[in-house]
Amino acid sequence: MSNALDLKNIEKKAFRATHQDGLWDIYAGGVVLSMSVLAYSTASEAFPLLRFGLFLAGLGLSYLIFWGGKKYITAPRMGQVKFGPRRQRRKLTLVLVLAGIVLLQVILLFGTIFLWANPEWAARLGFSGSDPDRERLLVAVIGALFVGPSTALIAYFNDFPRGYYIAFIMSLAVFSLIWFGQPIYLIIAGLLIIIPGVALFVHFLREYPLPPAEVSHD
């Protein structure tokens, strides 16, 4: 009886079904691939505005694919659903946690700017610029630690197990971006996220054909 009517499991499966179209993976992979344009900028200082513009265009395109894919391709096949108050509360908690992380990042950013502007303070706190490699390693680790856990939290609150894999790959990608400054690592990381996403998307399209136009229910 308990197996036949496990309501928590029914809810979980219904919720997870909304993430099975691979679009989140394609979006996250697109973000990582867009970051590869920034990696070029550390190797060469030419056309910084163009590179930043390309990075933003990549982010925009990734979001457009995600939004358009959800709206015009997967939502009509999957159908619409609104989940109960428990999911709404989890969403709110996630927003609050992520806001806290963003606040921490802003504090860290301003702290870094302050220490750059005041080297005597940096020296007093043990962050003197005597070893640029050590500094870059520190920044790379901090960057990876911000991206990885934030993405893992999104995965946790959204009941999205593949998100942990994406979090791991994304944190490696951020570390590579800062430490190696080579776009190839980011391209590999982006593809490692996008390829399973595309496979899921194709599987989704096969499993969920477009339903007939809705007949009125009278």
Next chain:
Amino acid sequence: MTEPTLNPDLAGFAEIDRLVHEPARLMLMAVLYVIDSADFTFLMNQTGMTWGNLSAHMSKLEEAGYLEVEKSFKAKRPNTMLRLTPQGRAAFQAYRLKMKQVLDDLPE
């Protein structure tokens, strides 16, 4: 000729809500119980029912006051969202308890 009397040990089964007890409707109510609302397409995907079958069961649940249907248009296409009413939620909850109770009370 006297009418057959109901065995008191089995009386609990007679009190089960037949409207909820039908497997397809039970499946439908279980899905709607754990969410807030959904459209036909989502429910078809979750339950594996056909459009006609789903529509027929929806009508029965709606007639009983267990289900409310909210019709609207999204991008010029008709959109029907379905939700269990408080009465429907109570009926599903009562059904669960009743089934558990009558089956637990049966001797091994």
